[in-house]
Amino acid sequence: MMSNTDIPSLPTGWEACCFGDIARIRNGYAFKSELFKKVRGHESDVPLIRQSQMKGARIDTSDAVFLSGDHLKKHSDYVITKGDVIIGMSGSIGKVCLYADDFPALQNQRTGKIVPHLVSELNPKFFGLFLSNIERELTEFAKGMGVQNISAKDIEQLPFNLPPKNEQHRIVAKIEELFSELDKGIEALKTARAQLKVYRQALLKHAFEGKLTAQWRAENQDKLETADALLKRIQQERAQRYQQQLAEWTNKSPSVPLLQRGKPTSAATSSPLSSSLAHPPLKKGGRGDLKPKSPKPLPPLTKEELAELPELPEGWAWTRLGNTNVEISDGPFGSNLKSSDYVDSGVRVVRLENIGSLKFIEDKESFVTEEKYELLKRHSVTTGDIVFSSFIIENVRVALVPPSITKAINKADCFCVRFSGETLSNIFAVLFLSTRHVYKQLESLIHGVGRPRINTTQLKDVVIPVCSAAEQQVIIAEIESRLSEVDQLELTLTTSLQQAEALRQSILKKAFAGLLVPQDPHDEPASKLLARIKAERATVAKSATVRQKGKRG
Numbered sequence: 001m002m003s004n005t006d007i008p009s010l011p012t013g014w015e016a017c018c019f020g021d022i023a024r025i026r027n028g029y030a031f032k033s034e035l036f037k038k039v040r041g042h043e044s045d046v047p048l049i050r051q052s053q054m055k056g057a058r059i060d061t062s063d064a065v066f067l068s069g070d071h072l073k074k075h076s077d078y079v080i081t082k083g084d085v086i087i088g089m090s091g092s093i094g095k096v097c098l099y100a101d102d103f104p105a106l107q108n109q110r111t112g113k114i115v116p117h118l119v120s121e122l123n124p125k126f127f128g129l130f131l132s133n134i135e136r137e138l139t140e141f142a143k144g145m146g147v148q149n150i151s152a153k154d155i156e157q158l159p160f161n162l163p164p165k166n167e168q169h170r171i172v173a174k175i176e177e178l179f180s181e182l183d184k185g186i187e188a189l190k191t192a193r194a195q196l197k198v199y200r201q202a203l204l205k206h207a208f209e210g211k212l213t214a215q216w217r218a219e220n221q222d223k224l225e226t227a228d229a230l231l232k233r234i235q236q237e238r239a240q241r242y243q244q245q246l247a248e249w250t251n252k253s254p255s256v257p258l259l260q261r262g263k264p265t266s267a268a269t270s271s272p273l274s275s276s277l278a279h280p281p282l283k284k285g286g287r288g289d290l291k292p293k294s295p296k297p298l299p300p301l302t303k304e305e306l307a308e309l310p311e312l313p314e315g316w317a318w319t320r321l322g323n324t325n326v327e328i329s330d331g332p333f334g335s336n337l338k339s340s341d342y343v344d345s346g347v348r349v350v351r352l353e354n355i356g357s358l359k360f361i362e363d364k365e366s367f368v369t370e371e372k373y374e375l376l377k378r379h380s381v382t383t384g385d386i387v388f389s390s391f392i393i394e395n396v397r398v399a400l401v402p403p404s405i406t407k408a409i410n411k412a413d414c415f416c417v418r419f420s421g422e423t424l425s426n427i428f429a430v431l432f433l434s435t436r437h438v439y440k441q442l443e444s445l446i447h448g449v450g451r452p453r454i455n456t457t458q459l460k461d462v463v464i465p466v467c468s469a470a471e472q473q474v475i476i477a478e479i480e481s482r483l484s485e486v487d488q489l490e491l492t493l494t495t496s497l498q499q500a501e502a503l504r505q506s507i508l509k510k511a512f513a514g515l516l517v518p519q520d521p522h523d524e525p526a527s528k529l530l531a532r533i534k535a536e537r538a539t540v541a542k543s544a545t546v547r548q549k550g551k552r553g
Contacts, residue, residue: 011514013164015526020156022533023116023127027089027152028107029078036065044069047101049080050108051088054097057179059086067106078107085114085128090149094138096128112152118533126168129175130160133508161512162530164523171511178507186500193493196486203482204435208465210313212478216471217313223470227317230423230466237325237421238295245292290378298322298460309463310437316467321429322460325421330390330456331379331410342366347373348408350381350401355389355414358434360399368409379409379416386417386430390453392446398433400426415456428472431479432464 010016031048040047047053047064054060072079080086080099088095090110099105107113114131116122131138141154163171206212217224225233298320301309309318322328331337331350342349346367353364368376381387383406389397390413401408410416417433419426432438441462446452467475510516 010161011163012519012521013167013523013525014514015162015530017160017162017530018156019127019130019158019160021530022118022122022160022162023114023124023156025087025089025112025152025155026077026107026115028109028111028113029075030109031067031071031075031106035067035071037067038065040066042069046072046103047105048108049086049099049105049111051090051092051095051110054086054088054092054095054111057097059097059099059101061101061105064105071106072104075106080105080107080113083124085124087112087114087128087131087155089152093148093150094131094135096132096135098125098128110149112155118529118536121165121529121532123168123172125172129172129508130512131155133505133512134158161514162526163514164520164526165529166523167517167519170517174517175507175511179504182500182504182507186497189493189497189500193490193497196490196493200483200486201436203479203486204431205437207475207479208432208435208437209310210316210467213471213474214313216474217315220470224315224468227315230315230468231317231319234319234324234421234423234466235297237423241325241420242292242295249291301463305463312465313467315471316465318463319466320460321417321462321464324424324464324466325419326424326429327416327418327420328456328460329379329410329416331412331414331416332376333412337368337372337376337409337411341368341372343369346370348405350387350405350408350410350414352389352391352397352411352414355387355397355399357395357397358399358430360387360402362402362404366411373407373409376409381408381410381416381418382406384426386419386426386433388415388417388433388459389413390415390455392439392442392452392454395436396434396439396442398430400430413453415459417459422469424466425469425472425476427476429464431476433462438462438464 028049036048037045045066046069047061048067049059049061049064053064081104082100082102084099086097086099086107088110089112114124114127116124116127138150138155139148141150143149143151203212210217301318301320306318312318337349344367346369349366349368351364351366354361373380381401383401383403385401387399387401387410391397417426417429419429442454442458445454445458507516
C-alpha cells in the first residue's frame with residue numbers, strides 16, 4: 001500500500017493525513033432479492049443502488065430495481081440522496097459515481113458511500129475525485145479468489161493530502177469545468193464512431209443492391225450472364241464437387257468391393273485379430289474419411305419470399321446459401337473436445353472469441369495436439385474459410401480465417417462455411433453475411449433464452465444475392481477500398497478517445513498534486529481544518545460513550 005513517502009512534497013497550506021481522518025466509507029446493506037420490484041409499482045417505491053447501476057461518472061437508475069418506501073425509515077442508515085458519492089467495493093473496485101437524482105434511494109451491498117466526518121465543511125465530490133484518481137491502485141489492494149473486493153478499512157488507511165477548504169472547492173470547480181469540455185469532445189468522438197458503423201452498413205447495402213457497380217455493368221455487358229445461367233452454373237459446380245469428393249473417397253478406401261464394405265469378409269472372420277482390423281461400417285456425411293453427402297437442393301424461393309426482398313439488377317439472382325457451391329459444418333460438441341484437451345502449442349482451435357465483425361481476432365489462441373486433430377480433422381478449417389458465430393446478439397459475427405492459419409479445427413458453435421468453384425467468392429460472401437440484411441433474417445430464428453443462437457440448417461436457409469464472378473471482384477475492390485478509409489478513420493477516433501481518457505487522468509493527477517489551481521496565501525491552512533475535524537470526531541465519540549453508559553445504568 002502507498003505511504004506518505006510515495007507522495008511529492010506538499011503544496012503550501014496542505015496537510016498530510018489518512019483518508020479515514022477526513023471521511024469514512026459506509027458499506028451498503030444486503031437487501032433480500034425477494035424484496036426487489038422490477039418496476040416502480042407505487043410512487044413511494046425507491047430505487048436500490050447496485051454496482052450494475054454504476055456507469056460512467058453518474059449512477060444510472062434507468063434499469064434499477066425498487067423497494068417499497070417503508071424501507072427508507074427502516075434502513076435509514078443506508079439512504080442515498082442527491083450529491084452523494086458511491087464507490088464500488090467488489091467487482092468494479094474503485095469505480096466512483098455521483099448520485100444526481102432528486103429522489104432518495106437505498107444503498108445495496110458491494111457499494112460504499114463516502115461520508116465526510118465534518119459534512120458542513122467538506123465536499124464529498126472532492127474525495128470521490130481523489131478515489132477516481134487512484135482507481136488503479138485500489139484494484140491492486142483487492143482481495144478474494146473469485147470476485148475480488150476491497151474493504152472500507154483499506155480505503156480509510158490510504159495516505160491523503162488535504163488541501164485548504166477553499167482550495168478544495170476551487171479544485172472541484174476546475175475539474176468539473178475541464179471534464180465538461182472533455183466529455184463534450186468524447187461524446188462527439190463516440191457519435192462519429194457510431195456514424196462510421198452506420199456508413200459501413202449503408203455501403204454494404206448499396207454494394208449488394210448493385211448500386212456501386214451500376215456504371216461498370218453498363219460498360220461491361222459482355223462480361224455479364226443471365227440469372228438463370230448463373231444459377232444453373234452454380235448447380236453444375238455443386239454436382240462436380242460431389243463427384244470429385246466421391247472419387248477421392250473411393251480411392252482412399254480399402255480395396256473391398258462396394259457391396260461388401262461395412263461387412264467383414266470370410267477371411268476377416270477367421271480370427272479375432274483379423275476381425276478387429278476389418279474396415280468399420282462407413283458413415284454418411286461430414287468431411288475427412290467419411291463418405292461425402294450428395295448435395296440436396298433446398299426449396300426454391302417462393303414468389304412471396306422474392307416479393308419481400310430488395311430488387312436486384314438484371315443478371316443478379318437471389319438464392320439460399322445452402323443452394324450454392326458450399327459446405328457448412330459445426331465444430332465438435334460435448335466430450336469430443338473438452339477444456340482438458342487444450343495444450344500450449346499444436347494445431348489451432350478456432351473459438352467464438354476469435355470471431356469478430358469481419359475481423360478474425362488472432363491474439364486469443366487455443367491448441368490441441370496433432371493426435372487430437374487427427375481424431376477431429378473432419379472439423380478442419382483453413383485459410384480462406386469463413387467462420388460464423390452461431391450466437392446472434394445485436395449483430396452478425398463472421399470473419400475469414402487468415403493466411404497465418406493453414407490447419408485448425410473449429411469449436412462447437414463456430415460454423416465453418418467453405419466455398420468451392422468459381423461462381424461465388426468467399427470474400428463476396430463474408431461481406432454479405434456481415435450485413436444487417438442477414439442479421440434481420442436470422443433475428444427471427446434465434447432460439448435459446450440466455451444464449452440466442454442459430455443452427456447450420458438455419459444458416460443454409462439465409463437468402464443471398466449472386467452475380468457474375470467478374471462483377472463480384474469489382475464489388476469486393478470497391479468495398480475494400482472504401483472500408484480501408486473507414487478503418488483508418490476509426491483507428492484515429494479510437495486513438496483520440498484513448499488520449500481523452502489519458503487527459504482525464506492527467507487532470508486528476510495535477511489536481512491532487514496541487515498543480516491544477518493556484519494556492520491562495522489567504523486560505524486557512526488545512527491543518528486547522530484537520531484539527532476541527534479531530535475535535536468534532538472526539539466530541540461525537542464522547543457523546544456516544546455517555547449514551548452507552550446511560551443505557552447500561
